Amino acid sequence: MFAWKIWLRWFIAAALYYSGALFLLRxxxxxxxxxxxxYHRVLDGAAARKQAVPPGMYVRPRTFEKQLRYLAxxxxxxxxxxxxxxxxxxxxxxRPLCAITFDDGWRDNYEQALPLLRKHRMPATLFxxxxxxxxxxxxxxxxxxxxxxxxSEASDDAGDKLLSSGLDLPPALRRWLATSSAERQRSADAVxxxxxxxxxxxxxxxxxxxxxxxxxxxxxxxxNGAATLDWRQLREMASSSIEIGSHGLTHMILTQMxxxxxxxxxxxxxxxIEEHVEVRVGxxxxxxxxxxxxxxxxxxxxxxxxxxxxxxxxxDPGDSPYALKRIRVHDDVTFSTALFxxxxxxxxxxx
Numbered sequence: 001m002f003a004w005k006i007w008l009r010w011f012i013a014a015a016l017y018y019s020g021a022l023f024l025l026r027x028x029x030x031x032x033x034x035x036x037x038x039y040h041r042v043l044d045g046a047a048a049r050k051q052a053v054p055p056g057m058y059v060r061p062r063t064f065e066k067q068l069r070y071l072a073x074x075x076x077x078x079x080x081x082x083x084x085x086x087x088x089x090x091x092x093x094x095r096p097l098c099a100i101t102f103d104d105g106w107r108d109n110y111e112q113a114l115p116l117l118r119k120h121r122m123p124a125t126l127f128x129x130x131x132x133x134x135x136x137x138x139x140x141x142x143x144x145x146x147x148x149x150x151x152s153e154a155s156d157d158a159g160d161k162l163l164s165s166g167l168d169l170p171p172a173l174r175r176w177l178a179t180s181s182a183e184r185q186r187s188a189d190a191v192x193x194x195x196x197x198x199x200x201x202x203x204x205x206x207x208x209x210x211x212x213x214x215x216x217x218x219x220x221x222x223x224n225g226a227a228t229l230d231w232r233q234l235r236e237m238a239s240s241s242i243e244i245g246s247h248g249l250t251h252m253i254l255t256q257m258x259x260x261x262x263x264x265x266x267x268x269x270x271x272x273i274e275e276h277v278e279v280r281v282g283x284x285x286x287x288x289x290x291x292x293x294x295x296x297x298x299x300x301x302x303x304x305x306x307x308x309x310x311x312x313x314x315x316d317p318g319d320s321p322y323a324l325k326r327i328r329v330h331d332d333v334t335f336s337t338a339l340f341x342x343x344x345x346x347x348x349x350x351x
Contacts, residue, residue, distance in 0.1 A: 006332065006333070009333070009339060009342075009348060010336060010338070010339055012342070012347075013336065013338040013339045013341070013342040013347070013348075014336070014338045016338070016342060016347065017337070017338035017341050017342065018338065022338075022341055022342060022345060022347070025345060025347065026341075026345040032096050033096065033314035033315055033316060033317070034083050034086075034087050034096055034097035034098065034099070034314065034315045035075070035096065035097075035098050035099075035314050035315065035327055035344055036080070036083065036098075036099045036101060036308060036315060036324060036325065036326040036327065037098065037099065037100050037101060037326065037327055037329050037344065038101055038103065038308070038310060038326040038327060038328045038329060039059065039064075039100065039101065039102045039103075039113070039329050039330075040057045040058060040102065040103050040104055040106065040330075041053060041057055041058035041059075041104075041106045041108050041109070042058065042059055042060070042061055042064050042108050042109065042112035042113040042116075043058045043059075043060065043061075043108050043112065044060055044061060045060060047108075051146075051227065052145055052146045052149035052150075053145075054145065054188075054189050055330060055331065055332040056189070056328070056330045056332070057330065058330060058331060059329060059330060059331040059334070060331050060335075061112050061116065063331050063334065063335050064112070064113065064116055065116050065119075065120075066336075066337050066340070067329070067334065067337070067340050068116060068117070068120045068122060069120070069337075070337050070340060070341060071098055071100075071122070072120060072122070074095060074096075074341070075095050075096055075097065075098035076095045076096070076097055076098065077098050077099070077100060077122045077123065078097055078098070078099055078123065079099065079123045079124070079125055079241070079243045080099045080101065080125040080243055080245070080282075080283050080306065080308075081243060081282060081283070081305070082097075082099075082123075083097050083098075083099045083315070084305065084306050084321060087315055087317060088317045096314075099124075099125060100117075100122065100123070100124040100125070101124065101125045101126070101127065101285070101308065101326065102124065102125070102126045102127065103127050103247055103285055104127075104128065104129060104132075104139065104228075104247060104251065105126065105127075105128030105129055105130075105132060105133055105228055105229045105234075105247065106227055106228060106229065107227050107228055107229050107233070108227075109126060109229065109237075110229055110233040110236070110237060114237060114240065114242070117240075117241070117242070118240060122241075123241040123242065123243065124241075124242050124243070125242070125243040125244075125245055125283060126234075126237060126242055126243070126244055126245065127245040127246060127247040127283065127284070127285035127308070128229065128234065128244065128245075128246065128247055128273065129247045129248055129249065129250060129251040129269070129287070130246070130248075130249055130268075130269045130272040130273060131249045131250050132228045132251070133228060133229055133230060133231060133234065133276075134228070134229075134230040134231050135228065137228075138227060138228065139250070139251035140203050140204055140207050140251070140252070141192055141196075141251070143207050143211075144192060144195070144203075144206070144207050144210070145188065145189075145192060147207070147210050147211065147214065148176075148184070148188040148191060148192070149188065150214070151177070151184060151214075152181060152184035152185040152188055153181070153185070154181065155181060156180050156181050158181070159176075159177035159178060159179070159184065160177075160178070162177055162213060163177050163178060165213060167209060167210075167213050168209065169206065169209070169210075170195060170198065170202075170206065172191055172194040172195060173191060173195065173206070176188075176191045196253060196256075196288055197256070198256070199256050199257065200250070200252035200253070200256055200257050200261075203252070231276045231277065234273075234276070234277050235276075235277050235278070238277050238279050243283065244273055244277055244279055244281065245273075245281060245282070245283030245284060245285060246266070246269040246270050246273060246281055246283070246284050246285070246304075247269070247284075247285045247287060248265040248266070248269050248284075248287050249264070249265045249268055249269045249272075250265065251287045252265070252287060253287050253288045253290045254266075254286060254287060254290060254291070254295055255290040255291065255292055255295065256290075259294060259295075259298060262295060262298060263298055263302065266284065266298060266299060266302040266304070267302050267303075270284075270302065270303065270304070281304070282304060282305040282306065283304060283305065283306050283307070283308070284299050284304045284306070284307040284308070285307065285308045286307060286308065286309055286310075288310070289309045289310025289311065291307070291309055291322075291323060296320065296322040296323060299322050300322055304322075305321065306321040306322065306324060307321070307322045307323065307324065308324045308326050309323050309324060309325060309326065310326060310328065311323070311325045311326070312325060312326070312327055312328065313325045313327070313346065314327075314346070327343070327344050329343070329344075333348075
């Protein structure tokens with residue numbers, strides 16, 4: 001987002017928040033409906049830059065704490081299971097329900113988010129991709145993002161050298177490599193989004209070919225630094241008012257694979273969490289939010305009680321429990337309390 005747009009939002013948000021107009025607007029727009037917040041990572045700016053984490057993937061610890069303070073005043077923060085049980089009992093006079101969720105299973109959820117949640121006595125729900133727990137691997141999009149970040153900081157002819165090497169790459173990536181270094185920095189996230197439509201095996205193959213072509217060691221090319229949780233940490237989190245749910249095995253987009261493979265992702269990830277953490281798993285979060293009626297049925301038949309998407313907005317009482325909406329929260333659009341309050345109230349487009 002352009003800087004002037006961010007500051008314009010900040011000005012409008014501050015005017016609404018500090019005038020008290022937001023409180024009335026929130027009641028009109030959401031009618032006391034529950035909200036589910038979708039976080040990924042909690043990192044300070046230096047760590048985010050070092051790991052090449054895009055702005056839409058993290059909030060800073062100080063931002064997260066400001067948000068928790070606001071939620072404590074305006075919402076009743078519950079786990080996803082509690083929200084699911086109470087979501088149809090809308091009471092305009094009471095504080096609306098709110099569930100805090102994290103996707104993927106990053107270590108900073110334990111190191112940064114958990115202490116703040118404990119401090120403010122708030123529960124949360126964590127959806128993990130089990131193949132990465134306790135390993136030195138990260139999801140394909142994170143590894144690709146780190147590679148693209150490396151290329152975007154390289155000289156303008158770095159892309160030309162890769163293109164002339166005869167490397168088999170999809171059109172979106174070839175067009176990106178043909179641009180200048182400055183343009184590559186601006187559009188790296190857009191390339192990742194464009195590639196999400198490809199089948200899972202092809203995505204892994206693309207990342208592997210790029211890693212090999214760049215002659216980059218695996219530990220540095222994925223920006224890992226042991227960035228994912230391990231099972232001990234998950235067990236500790238489960239004992240601290242953190243509900244553990246599944247985000248699949250591999251974080252591959254389920255709509256891009258045969259239903260039988262999706263079934264394996266759903267059932268094996270659930271079994272793995274229940275075995276290692278010794279909790280009953282009732283929740284699922286669709287990787288990238290992609291879902292379909294067939295997948296919703298498969299999730300239900302696999303023993304889950306609910307599933308979350310990335311469709312923005314509050315949870316309507318009539319929504320299917322297998323296609324629950326969530327509001328994405330990241331630092332660049334919610335860095336102040338006023339921006340955060342307006343964001344989850346739907347004043348701006350919920351992204």
